[in-house]
Amino acid sequence: MAKALGGKGARVSVLAGVFAAGFLAGAWSQHDANAQLDGLGKAAGKAAVGSAVGEGGALGAAAKLGTTISDLEGHVTGLQQNVEALKAVQSLLGG
Secondary structure, eight states: HHHHHHHHHHHHHHHHHHHHHHHHHHHHSSSOOOOOOOHHHHHHHHHHHHHHHHTTTTHHHHHHHHHHHHHHHHHHHHHHHHHHHHHHHHHHOOO
């Protein structure tokens, strides 16, 4: 039993050592990211402001949502009428 515990302990120690070595090597050689995103940030800001102004902001989005919901209600009503017509045809056919 002592041999089994010693073998497991050795494996755990080796794995911990490999992890620690990799961690330290990665931390030591890590470089800070120095991306040049000045133009990207300005372009994204302009696009956000342009879309908010063009769409009316949150109010414009809410208005679009209301229009979409009313359109969907119209489509559902049309589908219900189609289902009723199909049921009538099915009853005439004896189904």
